[in-house]
Amino acid sequence: MKLTSTILAFGLTIMLAGTAHAKSPAELNDLEIAHVAYTADNIDIRYAHLALAISENPDIHAFAKTMVRDHTAVNEQALALLGKLKAQPQDNFLSKSLNKGAGEIIEELSQLRGKAFDHRYAQNELAYHKAVNDLVENAFIPNIEHADVKALFEAGLKIFKAHEGHAEMMVKSLK
């Protein structure tokens, strides 16, 4: 149920149970999980660049710059680890769905300006980090097999939880 809520929060349209090749997030292998994480990082970087282009609020800019900085750092670590393991991340249904949902949100955000944009961006950041944290903590980390990959996700979760707290502060300050 928790995972279903997470997926709904992403705005996914795939019906997991009714698709022949579908898996649940908990069934993804380490390389598929790595792909989802890389995708999720890049999505938040895209949101941040949009915020930097549209918003005029200094707090939104500071937050967006932090998202770019931190998610880039996580991706660099992930790529370094995959290089060390001589492995390639594997695309999968969840990565595709995340990208589809992100495309819709970017389309929506692109139409907004001023406070309307700031509020929507902040709300989306809070919802997005909550959803990703739920996914990482409850579906990915318990099922990752490789110790180094698991350690990376545990470190990443600390970062994303800090982002969630930061986003929560931002949402409150914009009210």
Add this chain to the structure above:
Amino acid sequence: MSTFVNRRTALTNTMAAIAAVVFASVSVWPRNSHAHAPAEHTVEIKYFDYHPKSLTIRLGDTVTWINRDIAPHTATATDKSWDTDTIKRNDTFKINVTHDHSGEYFCRHHPAMTAELILASTH
């Protein structure tokens, strides 16, 4: 002649006494003003927190921040009077403690991260 010698001797003794006092003052001064040897402190940044959260320092000490997180961090005075600038993963930044380094600080990138330096008296 004897008066001259006596005066010269007296002058020499006086100068020797002054030199002795000056020497004694100079040699004693560092011990009185810096009763401790300068300490080298380390603050570890890990899991989005500073360890230790509160650190007592003295003038002349050094403080080195080392970032163990994947995310870059800073240590920045709340009043912005000093700033380590961005410290990337496994990088360090060292300061020599001055009167400026007293009080609370935070991470500019993650404002919920806070800690403090307490400047203790050197006397």
